[in-house]
């Protein structure tokens with residue numbers, strides 16, 4: 060399939076230094092429309108493409124197989140994540156479905172024990188019915204992962220940071236012990252603006268583009284970027300055969316979101332650090348988890364693995380546990396209580412009753428997801444306004 064990339068725009072310029080991240084986020088895979096000069100890539104809202112003769116076409120035949128707007132998004136993400144190419148899907152979960160579709164009956168996959176709840180639901184309730192085995196391991200513990208690798212293990216899927224505990228896994232250390240097993244990183248929380256897993260030895264990167272990549276709470280989408288051409292070919296085959304390609308309009312909105320990714324991730328991180336520091340000094344707060352705090356248990360790994368900032372996600376617990384947590388969540392005014400994360404609006408979640416309600420209490424507690432834990436996806440508002448909303452809700456919840 061052809062892409063609509065030019066050498067000038069794909070970030071690799073012959074004999075010249077690589078373009079900066081913000082430049083690539085704006086230009087990679089993009090060019091002015093050749094017919095009109097429109098600087099914003101058109102939404103190719105078409106099902107099919109007229110062919111000049113049998114077998115003669117401009118690289119596109121049917122939009123389940125390929126669409127110029129979707130291809131432009133794929134090219135952009137491939138450049139940002141430093142892969143050979145990308146495949147974009149209708150949701151993050153359809154991207155993970157495509158990933159698991161690389162496996163066959165009898166294969167085994169290792170998944171982090173604290174990942175987005177939809178991932179084990181898909182593995183245990185659907186793919187395990189086809190004879191694929193899954194085991195769940197604390198991927199922050201490299202030796203535990205190493206000892207779980209068996210002859211039939213084909214992939215290791217990790218999230219770093221984990222949701223909502225923010226626990227980090229060392230991508231480089233895992234890449235050194237994985238042998239032939241593919242290391243897959245779900246990079247939804249940090250995006251390539253903060254960490255580039257392929258640079259650290261990962262084979263495949265997954266995104267729910269629904270979150271920071273699109274960034275504005277307006278689309279559901281997913282993507283996979285690969286280091287190897289063979290994995291890309293296999294995933295493109297699955298994208299077409301399973302019919303799970305992203306839609307052109309959603310891809311266009313996602314391309315628009317990507318143009319400000321670098322700025323947004325810096326501001327999300329700046330706001331999150333200020334809020335984490337405010338919460339840490341609050342007498343009614345018993346615990347704050349944010350990788351940018353020097354009190355964070357893996358602060359050294361955070362500094363090694365991240366590009367100088369540590370993202371917009373943090374978790375905290377109020378003195379008063381679950382009762383105070385629930386009262387806090389319903390006392391907010393500017394901030395929304397919502398399932399999603401990674402957008403311009405600040406949102407909070409109570410994982411025990413919302414995003415992680417499907418887990419048993421025992422496994423939740425074992426994974427560090429305590430009953431009173433509150434997750435905050437810090438947005439791009441003026442941080443003082445967010446802090447004053449948090450402040451009034453904490454007061455209401457703890458007095």
Ligand SMILES: Cc1ncc(COP(=O)(O)O)c(C=O)c1O
Nearest residue numbers: 150151152175245247267269280
């Ligand atoms: C880390 C992570 N991966 C994947 C998904 C699934 O993505 P989607 O909701 O776009 O299907 C989510 C959703 O919350 C997520 O948080």
